[in-house]
Amino acid sequence: MKLLGSSRSPYVQKCRIALLEKGHAFTYEEVAPTHEEVLAGNPLGKIPTLIREDGKGLYDSSVIVDYVDGYGGKPTLIPGDFEGRIEMRRWEALGDGIMDSLVAIAHDKRGAPEQQRGAEYIARFQRKVEAGLAAMEADLGDKPFCFGAAFTLADVACASALIYLDRSMPEMNWREKHPVLAKHFAKLQERPSLKALG
Ligand SMILES: N[C@@H](CCC(=O)N[C@@H](CS)C(=O)NCC(=O)O)C(=O)O
Structure with a gap:
């Protein structure tokens, strides 16, 4: 998966922490919200945008963290109860x-x-x-x-x-x-x- 964003955005940093904690393989690209890949993955033109392995775009940071957690691995970020x-x-x-x-x-x-x-x-x-x-x-x-x-x-x-x-x-x-x-x-x-x- 690929995370699109800027390290100046706290919402992007939130997603990066979640991805790093889970240990998933991902690439990170420093891009502005106006970048064409962001616009292709997120109709709202905002960062963070996550491009899934199947090419689907995910937003916003809350949904991305949910996806990253549910994708597998430890630690469990969002308890099930x-x-x-x-x-x-x-x-x-x-x-x-x-x-x-x-x-x-x-x-x-x-x-x-x-x-x-x-x-x-x-x-x-x-x-x-x-x-x-x-x-x-x-x-x-x-x-x-x-x-x-x-x-x-x-x-x-x-x-x-x-x-x-x-x-x-x-x-x-x-x-x-x-x-x-x-x-x-x-x-x-x-x-x-x-x-x-x-
Ligand atoms: N609630 C969103 C906030 C995302 C957000 O506001 N990102 C800003 C950068 S910090 C952005 O992309 N702004 C560009 C715009 O709104 O056009 C999240 O949690 O992902």
Whole structure:
């Protein structure tokens, strides 16, 4: 299978972590959302787009992670039981929501001055990031992983959000306020999948 995307996109990094953790053979191509292969595989013209072995295109990151997990191999990212699956999806929504807020902030800051929506707009999304991190910190508690006793999609979601947070808002200094999360992230960063992202 082939993953199309850019390492600047947190949703792409999320899929790369899932693929690397599962150990599936895949190629990765750095392309823009406007690339013809993306448009051929995804009518919405977005990255990440996954091209399956049979040529079918898959999107978005949530569906790609589901596919990658169901394709076989270990670790199991999405537990089969109802409560476990719902918890996974909630963690994923939390991670995606933090990334969505950071993307909104980054887009606004990059825009032309006359298009920028200003301090109150940025502060609104910053509050979502803060609240999302606080929820992650509380949910993690004293557990060895975000959900249960093993690495799952919850940890993929947590890691991809924190990688992008460090990249897009290094000035935020979130580790002081969220020491439990900081410790867990440091542990996740030692995993070969995260190291392989470069
Ligand atoms: N919810 C989607 C978000 C994907 C997304 O917004 N990707 C951005 C890059 S970070 C993109 O391709 N934007 C191009 C566009 O919307 O035209 C996912 O989880 O895959």
